[in-house]
Amino acid sequence: MALWLRRVSQLLAVGVVCAATLWPFYQVGQQQLTRSEQARIDAQPGVSRSSYQPRLDQLQQTADFSTLASTEMAGRRPGQPGSELARQFLQRRFTELGLIPIVAAAGTDGFAQTYQTDGQSDGVNFIGKINGTAAQLPAIVVTAHYDHVGVHQDRMFPGADDNASGVAALLALAAYFQAHPPRHSLIFAAVDHEEQGMHGSKQLFAGKLLQPKQLALNVNLDMLSRDTKAQLFAVGTYQYPALLPLLQPLQQGSLVALKFGHDRPAAVAGRVQDWSDASDHGSFAKEGVPFVYFGVPDHPDYHQPTDTFERADIGFYHKVSDTILSALLLLDQADLSVLRLETKR
Numbered sequence: 001m002a003l004w005l006r007r008v009s010q011l012l013a014v015g016v017v018c019a020a021t022l023w024p025f026y027q028v029g030q031q032q033l034t035r036s037e038q039a040r041i042d043a044q045p046g047v048s049r050s051s052y053q054p055r056l057d058q059l060q061q062t063a064d065f066s067t068l069a070s071t072e073m074a075g076r077r078p079g080q081p082g083s084e085l086a087r088q089f090l091q092r093r094f095t096e097l098g099l100i101p102i103v104a105a106a107g108t109d110g111f112a113q114t115y116q117t118d119g120q121s122d123g124v125n126f127i128g129k130i131n132g133t134a135a136q137l138p139a140i141v142v143t144a145h146y147d148h149v150g151v152h153q154d155r156m157f158p159g160a161d162d163n164a165s166g167v168a169a170l171l172a173l174a175a176y177f178q179a180h181p182p183r184h185s186l187i188f189a190a191v192d193h194e195e196q197g198m199h200g201s202k203q204l205f206a207g208k209l210l211q212p213k214q215l216a217l218n219v220n221l222d223m224l225s226r227d228t229k230a231q232l233f234a235v236g237t238y239q240y241p242a243l244l245p246l247l248q249p250l251q252q253g254s255l256v257a258l259k260f261g262h263d264r265p266a267a268v269a270g271r272v273q274d275w276s277d278a279s280d281h282g283s284f285a286k287e288g289v290p291f292v293y294f295g296v297p298d299h300p301d302y303h304q305p306t307d308t309f310e311r312a313d314i315g316f317y318h319k320v321s322d323t324i325l326s327a328l329l330l331l332d333q334a335d336l337s338v339l340r341l342e343t344k345r
């Protein structure tokens, strides 16, 4: 063995001994961080109100939710017949809502942006806009993925909570803002291929359909209909601390327990999962666009054939949707340029 090789192997041996010695301390540290992060989340306000006057069209929203989660749409996997049905449905609903198609950019046909991905079936995003009353303001983009796992190894994954729930909420919010014009322009995007690499949301930028500098914020909706201790997470306040004073009023007098979390790295939050790249908002963050992601905690039916419409908690789902409407109304009134002033990634 050459001398330098001997030195390297000695150093490696020291490194292994050090790592083995430090490992238990790392484990204890992670446990402590996990406990304190959980305590921080638990200490945030819970539900304080149960009655409310619905502002969204709940009948239509429930119907859209059940249609997208139906066995005919069979989990909406790109390339399978159920996805084609979901695409026809979204084309019809975007048309009925009277959204403005963004037709100028390459690769779009009305609401539909078709794209190719290597080794996978073609994808289609649906994008429609509502013009804001303050034309100079950058737009807010509301996203929800409509694809899911589909039929896989002879089992059907209907993807009701994940993410028929988010798409039906997106449609209900679009209907609301058509009747109550926002200050910021709102772009509604039902995107494809989230489950297979977030290709749909990446294509919004790759296809030059959206310009990051012309966007104020992404509001991503993914999994809204399952009641786990009435919790709804807003993810992104760690990366964009200026979101906190904008959204904190929602925690008071809330229909659901709105919690800020699941956005901190392991060095801060231990083993509490970090969802800051877990869905399409990650594609916006990579482009430098601030995001807030709304979603419920994982549940036993997550990515299982049992994620069905029948298992959704419809009353809770409507309260979640109403809370997200309130969030959008607060955000629309705010100066969103503050979000980019201080960011942590």
Ligand SMILES: [Zn+2]
Binding pocket: 145, 162, 163, 194, 222, 223, 279
């Ligand atoms: Zn999802």
